[in-house]
Amino acid sequence: MKKILTPIFLFLIFCAGLATAESIDATVSFDASKLKEETKEGATLFRYEGNDVNYVEHGKGAPVLPCRHVYVVAPKGADYAGCRVKIQREKLPGRYKLYAREAVPEGTRSAELFPPNCVEFVRQFDEAGFRLFMFRVYPIVSQPADGTVMRVISCQMQISCKGEARYENVPTDEMIKIKRKVMNPKALETLVASLKVTPRRDLKLERSGFATSRAKGKNLFAEGGGSAKGGDLLETLKQNNVTIDEGSLIFSPIQF
DSSP states (O other), X not given: OOOOEEEEEEEEOSSOOOTXXXXXXXXXXXXXXXXXXXXXTTEEEEEEOSTTEEEEOSSTTOOOEEEEEEEEEESBTOEEEEEEEEXXXXXXXXXXXXXXXXXXXXXXXXTOOBSSOSEEEEEEEEETTEEEEEEEEOXXXXXXXXXXXXXXXXXXXXXXXXXXXXXXSOOHHHHHHHHHHXXXXXXXXXXXXXXXXXXXHHHHHHHHTOSOTTTTTSOTTSSTTOOOOHHHHOTTOOOOOOOOOOOOSSOOOBOO
């Protein structure tokens, strides 16, 4: 059966943003080979492989679904205002009875979609001096009433936030840490006002006495003796997300 890719637009509005709000773009993609099916108590449980994956349910009787925790770096001190999402997905062949830990309560709407939104904002917080937004992103969408399941291929996120302040005097090692964690690492090139700083590693070398007189006072990450620039340092850094259990009131995190 030929698979049909269907782009759809979902608009997630959490609060009204200002006309001058900063706009941040990020894309989350799902690898089809990492989406697995297993039988659990006579039903299908979908799993998605990865260290940033958790399993949640949207209330009693809702199917247990995998989701990824992803992070986006925002301007300094910015507040989250909303997110517009473009989703590319495809319908999986056949009908599924999805695994749920409890029976569906009487009176529950049978045609309800799970999850209600493929991208859900969790919280904003500061780490290593950077403002980060955390989201849950789901690799499947299901409708238990008719057994339909769709695999999400990618989610293109356009995030609005209030605040446009840039970062200054950022240690290089902290930038490396954040670039590895977030889904929009290239954004740091425009969010950082100045990179003319000495990495902490240089200071350790000088204090330990192992630095040569030629190396002292210079940025050891720079090429050709020049000053370091974010784009030159981290062109090919690989994403390395970290799983965090937030204990949201909306979700019940599940570990198998």
